[in-house]
Amino acid sequence: MIPYSTQTIDNDDLEAVREVLTSPYLTCGPNITEFEDRICSYTGANFAVGVNSCTSALHLAMCAIGIKPHDKVFVSAISFVASSNCARYLGADIEFIDVDKDTGNLNVDYLEQMLFKADREGNLPKAVVAVHLSGRPVDLAKIKDLKDKYGFYLIEDAAHALGATYQGSMIGSGKYSDITVLSFHPVKIITTAEGGMCLTNDEKLYKTMKLLSSHGVVHDKDDLVNKDMPAYYYEMQSLGFNYRLSDLQAALGISQLDKIDDFLQKRREIAKEYPTLFTNSEIKLPVKDTEGNLSSWHLYQIKVPHKMRDYLYKSLRARGIGVQIHYLPIYAHPYYQSLKAYSPLEGAEDFFKGTLSIPLYPKLKKLDMQMVATTIEGLIDNFKG
Numbered sequence: 001m002i003p004y005s006t007q008t009i010d011n012d013d014l015e016a017v018r019e020v021l022t023s024p025y026l027t028c029g030p031n032i033t034e035f036e037d038r039i040c041s042y043t044g045a046n047f048a049v050g051v052n053s054c055t056s057a058l059h060l061a062m063c064a065i066g067i068k069p070h071d072k073v074f075v076s077a078i079s080f081v082a083s084s085n086c087a088r089y090l091g092a093d094i095e096f097i098d099v100d101k102d103t104g105n106l107n108v109d110y111l112e113q114m115l116f117k118a119d120r121e122g123n124l125p126k127a128v129v130a131v132h133l134s135g136r137p138v139d140l141a142k143i144k145d146l147k148d149k150y151g152f153y154l155i156e157d158a159a160h161a162l163g164a165t166y167q168g169s170m171i172g173s174g175k176y177s178d179i180t181v182l183s184f185h186p187v188k189i190i191t192t193a194e195g196g197m198c199l200t201n202d203e204k205l206y207k208t209m210k211l212l213s214s215h216g217v218v219h220d221k222d223d224l225v226n227k228d229m230p231a232y233y234y235e236m237q238s239l240g241f242n243y244r245l246s247d248l249q250a251a252l253g254i255s256q257l258d259k260i261d262d263f264l265q266k267r268r269e270i271a272k273e274y275p276t277l278f279t280n281s282e283i284k285l286p287v288k289d290t291e292g293n294l295s296s297w298h299l300y301q302i303k304v305p306h307k308m309r310d311y312l313y314k315s316l317r318a319r320g321i322g323v324q325i326h327y328l329p330i331y332a333h334p335y336y337q338s339l340k341a342y343s344p345l346e347g348a349e350d351f352f353k354g355t356l357s358i359p360l361y362p363k364l365k366k367l368d369m370q371m372v373a374t375t376i377e378g379l380i381d382n383f384k385g
Contacts (some may be wrong), residue, residue: 002368003322005187005299005361008263016255018164020247031250036197038257043162043172045199047206050245050253051213054159054183058086058129060243061179061198062207065127065153067092072123074114077329077348080106083129083157084330095125096331098345103287103303104133104326104355107347108142115150127153132161132171133356134326135189135296136287140166140176147176159183160298162171162190163264168292174201179209184249185362189263189296190256192249216240226348266362269298270369274300274358277373280380282308284354299326300360302376306353307385313356315379321372324357331332 021032036048036274051057067073069091075084077096084094098110111128118124128147130138140156147154154177158164162182164171173178181200184195198209210216216238218224224235275285284303289295305314309325311327316323329352331342 001317001322002321002359002364002372003361004359006358006363007186007323008259008362009191012258013252013255016251018253019247023247025247027244027246029247031247031254032245034256035250035253036135039172039182039197039199042260043063043170043180043199045172045174046201047199047203049198049206049209049213050250051243052179052245052249053194053197053243054185054222054333055082055086056213056241056243057183057196057198058082058155058157059089059241060209060212061155061181062086062090062092062127062144063212064198064205065155065178067126071126071127072118073127073129074111074125074152075129075330076106076133077133077331077345078133078327078351079157079330080159081330081333081335084336087127087129092126093307094336094339096329096342096345096348097128098347099133099351101347102284102303102352103136103362105136106130106136106143108139108146110347111143112146115146115152119150119219119350124150125152126252127155129155129157130160130177131157132164134286134299134301135160135164137161137166137171137293137295144176153178154357156180157194159185159188161296162188162259164296165292165294170318172199174199174302178202179205184253184256187298189267189298190253190260192245192253192256195245195253197245197251211238211245212240214240215242228232247327256295263362265295267360268294270360271297271300272365273296273366273369274373275368278302278377280377282380283376297360301326301355301357303351303354304356304380308380308383309354311383311385312376312379316372316375319375322359322376325352325355326357328352 184192
């Protein structure tokens with residue numbers, strides 16, 4: 001099968017992991033700090049906390065900004081469920097932001113309407129989670145204007161978007177938001193097998209997330225509540241979690257980060273090549289990059305007529321072409337419907353019913369791309385639904 005995505009691992013990655021396996025530190029060692037520092041240098045963020053998944057990163061972000069039961073959090077409707085689950089862990093009430101029907105990204109006009117209504121009702125959100133779907137940046141400057149006006153925290157869910165740029169600034173720089181979270185899952189831009197990271201320019205938020213990521217335990221003598229204690233002493237200052245990244249994962253991440261420019265170049269070349277292979281007018285291709293606004297092209301999401309989408313999904317997978325659907329609107333999941341009778345959102349429904357993620361990863365061959373495009377167009381031509 002041609003997968004819709006897969007990791008790219010080479011001998012340098014294997015050697016980096018081997019070196020850690022033969023070192024004194026498999027966890028809580030120097031590779032973690034190095035990886036955090038390297039990601040900061042790459043994105044322009046001031047602080048980073050490496051963790052074991054992007055879900056953990058999202059949860060820490062919610063904890064750090066002080067989300068409490070029945071606080072309101074607005075979340076992009078099209079995303080993986082972790083984007084809203086992170087606030088539900090703390091008892092927050094979720095409202096979903098409709099998306100652009102063509103990109104699946106947050107509809108800023110819709111967000112503005114939600115905020116205007118919430119302000120009049122005296123029930124503004126404490127936070128907004130904006131998802132850079134497929135690696136394409138949302139309109140951060142407009143959302144920042146709304147943030148300044150209405151006073152909410154802005155969390156960028158950049159699980160798809162390491163290496164993307166918005167108006168020339170790297171996603172993760174923190175220019176517009178309070179916290180950005182990253183994913184290093186195998187199909188993402190770089191991988192640590194599993195893993196994630198919180199980025200921020202706010203030292204207080206950083207210290208809170210760092211503390212909570214490792215049981216809320218403090219070892220540094222300067223930060224202890226009880227001073228002048230024996231060298232073995234440590235203390236738990238908050239009810240934290242075991243969300244630590246291991247040195248094995250960090251070493252793999254460092255090695256992968258050395259190759260990120262090559263990974264991104266290949267992804268962008270594939271994204272430019274696909275449009276030359278499709279001729280059927282019933283297929284709507286993704287929005288192209290513009291100067292300063294560059295997607296990381298984590299996903300290549302085409303849109304097809306709603307009546308054909310499920311047929312194409314089943315038929316392509318039966319032919320060994322790995323396609324995927326990103327995503328069912330979060331509000332449509334039974335868990336969320338059990339909380340509240342969420343009404344369908346027009347943009348989210350249109351995007352979901354037509355979206356199809358086709359193969360895109362750095363080692364994808366042109367011959368395989370041609371087969372993908374030819375097979376999709378042939379299936380559409382023969383569709384009798």
